[in-house]
Amino acid sequence: MNEFDTNIPIYLQIMNSIKQHIVAGQLKPGDKLASVREQAEAFSVNPNTVQRAYQELEREGVSETRRGTGSFIAEKANLIPDLAAQMAHEVIRKCIEGMRALGFTDAQIVTEVERALEHSRTAQNSGGTH
Amino acid sequence: MKEIIKYQLKARKGAIQLLLAIFGILNAAAWAAEIQALAHRTNEFTPMLAFWIPISVGVTVCTVIVMFFLCGAGHVDALLYKDTSYLMLTIPRRGWQILGGRFIAGLIEFLIYAVTAGVLLSIHLAIGLLMGENPGFTNFFTALGTSYYQVFIVNAEAVITLTLVILSVYASSGILLTTVTVASRTLVKNRGISTAIGVALFVIVTNWILKFATFLGTTLDLAIPVRFRLENAGPFRIADAIHTGTITSKTFEIPLAPFILFLLLAAALFALSSWLLEKKVEL
Amino acid sequence: MAVILETYSLSKSYFKKSALAGIDLKLESGRILGLMGPNGSGKTTLLKILAGLLKQSAGAYTVAGETDSNRIKGLVSFLPDRNTLYPWMTAADAIAFYADFFEDFDRAKANDMLSFMKLEPTHRVKAMSKGMIEKLNLTLAFSRRAKLFLLDEPLGGVDPVARERIVSTIIKTWTEDSAIIISTHLVNDVEQIFNDVAFIDEGKLILSGDAEALRTERGKSIDKLYLDIFEDR
Numbered sequence: 001m002n003e004f005d006t007n008i009p010i011y012l013q014i015m016n017s018i019k020q021h022i023v024a025g026q027l028k029p030g031d032k033l034a035s036v037r038e039q040a041e042a043f044s045v046n047p048n049t050v051q052r053a054y055q056e057l058e059r060e061g062v063s064e065t066r067r068g069t070g071s072f073i074a075e076k077a078n079l080i081p082d083l084a085a086q087m088a089h090e091v092i093r094k095c096i097e098g099m100r101a102l103g104f105t106d107a108q109i110v111t112e113v114e115r116a117l118e119h120s121r122t123a124q125n126s127g128g129t130h
Numbered sequence: 131m132k133e134i135i136k137y138q139l140k141a142r143k144g145a146i147q148l149l150l151a152i153f154g155i156l157n158a159a160a161w162a163a164e165i166q167a168l169a170h171r172t173n174e175f176t177p178m179l180a181f182w183i184p185i186s187v188g189v190t191v192c193t194v195i196v197m198f199f200l201c202g203a204g205h206v207d208a209l210l211y212k213d214t215s216y217l218m219l220t221i222p223r224r225g226w227q228i229l230g231g232r233f234i235a236g237l238i239e240f241l242i243y244a245v246t247a248g249v250l251l252s253i254h255l256a257i258g259l260l261m262g263e264n265p266g267f268t269n270f271f272t273a274l275g276t277s278y279y280q281v282f283i284v285n286a287e288a289v290i291t292l293t294l295v296i297l298s299v300y301a302s303s304g305i306l307l308t309t310v311t312v313a314s315r316t317l318v319k320n321r322g323i324s325t326a327i328g329v330a331l332f333v334i335v336t337n338w339i340l341k342f343a344t345f346l347g348t349t350l351d352l353a354i355p356v357r358f359r360l361e362n363a364g365p366f367r368i369a370d371a372i373h374t375g376t377i378t379s380k381t382f383e384i385p386l387a388p389f390i391l392f393l394l395l396a397a398a399l400f401a402l403s404s405w406l407l408e409k410k411v412e413l
Numbered sequence: 414m415a416v417i418l419e420t421y422s423l424s425k426s427y428f429k430k431s432a433l434a435g436i437d438l439k440l441e442s443g444r445i446l447g448l449m450g451p452n453g454s455g456k457t458t459l460l461k462i463l464a465g466l467l468k469q470s471a472g473a474y475t476v477a478g479e480t481d482s483n484r485i486k487g488l489v490s491f492l493p494d495r496n497t498l499y500p501w502m503t504a505a506d507a508i509a510f511y512a513d514f515f516e517d518f519d520r521a522k523a524n525d526m527l528s529f530m531k532l533e534p535t536h537r538v539k540a541m542s543k544g545m546i547e548k549l550n551l552t553l554a555f556s557r558r559a560k561l562f563l564l565d566e567p568l569g570g571v572d573p574v575a576r577e578r579i580v581s582t583i584i585k586t587w588t589e590d591s592a593i594i595i596s597t598h599l600v601n602d603v604e605q606i607f608n609d610v611a612f613i614d615e616g617k618l619i620l621s622g623d624a625e626a627l628r629t630e631r632g633k634s635i636d637k638l639y640l641d642i643f644e645d646r
Contacts, residue, residue: 006604006634009625041584044577045605046445049625133513140506141499216497220464221514222487408483413466 003043010045014053016087019062022073023084033063033071134223134231135238142205142239149197150246153190157250160186164257187254190247194240201240202304203311204232207325210315215413225408229308229400236304252277280360288356295389302339302392302399307332309403316410339395343388352386414441415477417561417592418463423472425458425616432458434616435472440609442560443589447607447624448596449639451646455616456596457494460563463594464491477560487516490559494566496546500539504532504549511553523556530578544575551579555586562586562593568602580606604635612642 004013021027033039036054040047054071057063062083065071073079099109160182167179209215209232218228256274259267267273282289310331314324359379418440425433433455440446448456461467463474465486476485498507504527511518527534530548538546547567554562564583568576580603583593597603604610604624611621619642624635631638 004605006601006636007628007632009628010605011625037584037587040587041581043605044580044584046608047584047587048443048445048608049605052625137510137513141501144501213495213497214499216466216491216493216495217499217510219466220486220489220491222483223514224483410468412468413461 004045011049011053011056014039014043014045014050015057018053018057019083019087022062023080023087025080027073029073029075029079031073032069033073035070131223131227131231131234134228135235138204138232138235139238141208142235146239146242149193149243153193153243153246153250156182156186156189157253161253161257164254164261168257168261183254187251190250194243194247197240197243198300199303199307201236201243202233202300203307204229204236204304206232206308206311210311210411210413211321219411219413225404225406226400229404229407233301233304233308233400237300240300284360285358288358291354291356291384295384298389298392298396302396303336305396305399305403306335306339309399309406310335312403312406312411316406316412319412339391343391346387346391347385350385350387352390353383354386355381356384357381414443415590416440417442417444417477418474418594420474421472423459423462423474424470425455425462425467426470432616433462433469436613436616436618438611438618438621440561440592440594442592443587444608445583445587445593445595445606446609446611447600447604447635448594448611448613449598449600449635450613451598451643454613456613457565458616459613460491460565460594460596463561464489464493464563466491488560490554490557490562492550492554492562492564492567494569496538496543496550498538498546498550500537502538503535504538505534507538507549507553508534508556511556515557517558519556519558523552526552526556526582544571547571548575548578551582555582558588558591560591562591564593564595566596566598568597568599576602600636600639601634607635610635612639614643614646 004010018027018033022029027033033054034042036047036050039050043050054063054065058065058071061076062074062079063071064074076082095113096109099112104112160179163176163178163182167176206229209218209228252274255277256267256270259273259277260270267276307328310328311324314327314331318324318327357379358381416439418438420436420438423433423436423438424431436455436459438446448459450456458467462469463476463485465482473480476488479485479488502510508520508523508527511523512520524534527549530552532545532549532552536545538549541549551567554564567579567583571579583595583606587593595603595607607624609621610624610627612619620638627635627638633641
């Protein structure tokens with residue numbers, strides 16, 4: 001019930017959750033999305049909120065509605081890579097925002113990111129946990 | 131309105147059973163004492179009789195009198211002063227349906243008490259007749275049967291007239307009580323104060339009505355004769371009764387106007403209280 | 414979207430004070446409205462007027478276009494903050510009562526919900542715990558196919574499991590052609606089921622609007638918004 005951060009619009013969070021499922025492969029193109037009511041009950045949110053999320057997903061081309069049958073994940077060739085890129089860019093944007101707030105210049109940001117990537121590679125290779 | 135009657139009776143079921151049980155037990159105790167006295171053929175008033183007869187008859191009669199008013203008002207206090215009132219006032223029913231249904235249920239409840247009381251008291255009477263030497267009943271059922279015969283068959287007209295008269299008083303006093311209770315509830319929320327207001331209004335209005343009724347009775351010349359008489363039946367012989375000085379026929383004149391007034395008033399007050407309940411009562 | 418409820422300058426005043434002052438609300442079908450405000454702000458007064466238990470001093474309201482107060486009672490399902498069932502009734506009696514008096518009562522649904530809530534039909538109200546009575550009242554209120562559901566503090570004094578069940582029942586009962594108003598203090602636990610929110614204080618509507626729009630606009634939860642509004646009042 002408290003899975004959602006109530007400080008940001010819930011419909012956006014529902015959309016993100018669905019997009020994440022698509023990128024992770026749990027929802028495949030052509031899969032049917034749960035009905036508005038089922039989804040609302042599962043998330044414990046208002047059905048209108050789910051409806052809004054579905055409508056926005058359709059506007060973004062992530063899903064399509066077939067009259068009488070429901071909403072389905074769009075069967076677009078580049079759906080998953082496009083979504084992944086979109087979501088990645090969102091993560092990166094937040095990161096850049098955060099770093100700039102800490103006073104880093106763009107060049108410093110790139111350096112820090114490379115250093116962090118190096119760090120995680122070595123950690124992976126040694127097989128240890130951080 | 132049918133459902134209102136049904137649920138009101140259901141709600142009163144427990145109370146009715148309790149009161150009838152009390153009637154039964156007290157009166158049975160009195161009958162036991164009476165039968166004992168009968169068996170010993172003593173005509174003295176034993177302490178047992180002195181205790182049980184007044185208690186049983188007293189409780190029975192007093193309860194019927196109290197219920198005359200409470201049932202007449204359709205137990206309107208339960209309608210207006212409990213949390214459960216929310217239920218009655220959120221159902222899509224008009225004021226007259228709610229009050230009308232409760233009135234009818236109240237009448238049914240009252241008749242249960244009144245008829246039971248009548249039967250119980252008639253049994254006392256029958257036992258009493260067995261004790262007397264004149265006219266000399268020896269069989270309980272003959273005594274009972276003859277009493278009923280004299281009352282309901284010989285005096286059928288009188289019984290019917292009196293019943294209608296009593297019903298008109300029942301209806302008007304009950305509906306008046308309902309109206310003042312609903313009215314005081316619309317004015318004041320506090321149960322204590324509104325009961326006080328209600329009682330005061332009831333007394334004042336009843337006073338006016340009675341004055342007006344008396345006035346009408348004397349001015350308008352509408353009267354109905356009510357005749358009481360007795361007949362030869364069973365071991366009961368009028369000749370013997372005359373011999374002992376019992377009158378066999380007496381006629382009273384009852385002015386009709388007041389009772390018609392009561393009925394008209396009941397109708398008007400019913401309309402008023404229904405309107406108040408629907409438009410003015412707040413919980 | 415059909416308009417389920419519309420109030421026009423609804424006011425209620427008693428001798429000394431004004432409980433409601435000129436409330437203008439509009440609620441469309443399929444929406445859930447959260448009515449929030451401190452104790453004594455007028456939430457219960459508003460709901461009672463809509464339910465027909467209080468009469469307004471001024472102003473008017475329509476439910477699904479209906480103005481006749483008796484017909485409105487047939488369209489509104491009110492869940493008060495107290496028990497209103499007769500102590501002598503069993504759960505089955507209560508269901509029969511509702512079925513007898515409300516045309517839109519769904520008996521089958523009520524029986525289903527009764528077992529979902531783990532209540533016995535033969536259990537008497539006077540023998541039930543407070544929590545069980547609340548569940549029964551909820552069952553009865555939601556088994557009606559009403560146009561407008563009014564829930565007065567449905568979550569007060571209820572444990573978290575029951576709270577979840579109540580929220581879940583509300584979502585299950587939601588339909589496209591009815592509307593729900595929920596008055597509550599416990600904003601945090603339920604704000605995700607609200608479409609619309611209205612903040613009321615001292616009988617006046619301080620703020621109302623779409624919950625998600627407010628989240629975007631103010632950048633904070635409805636709960637925090639409540640604190641902002643009422644902290645210094």
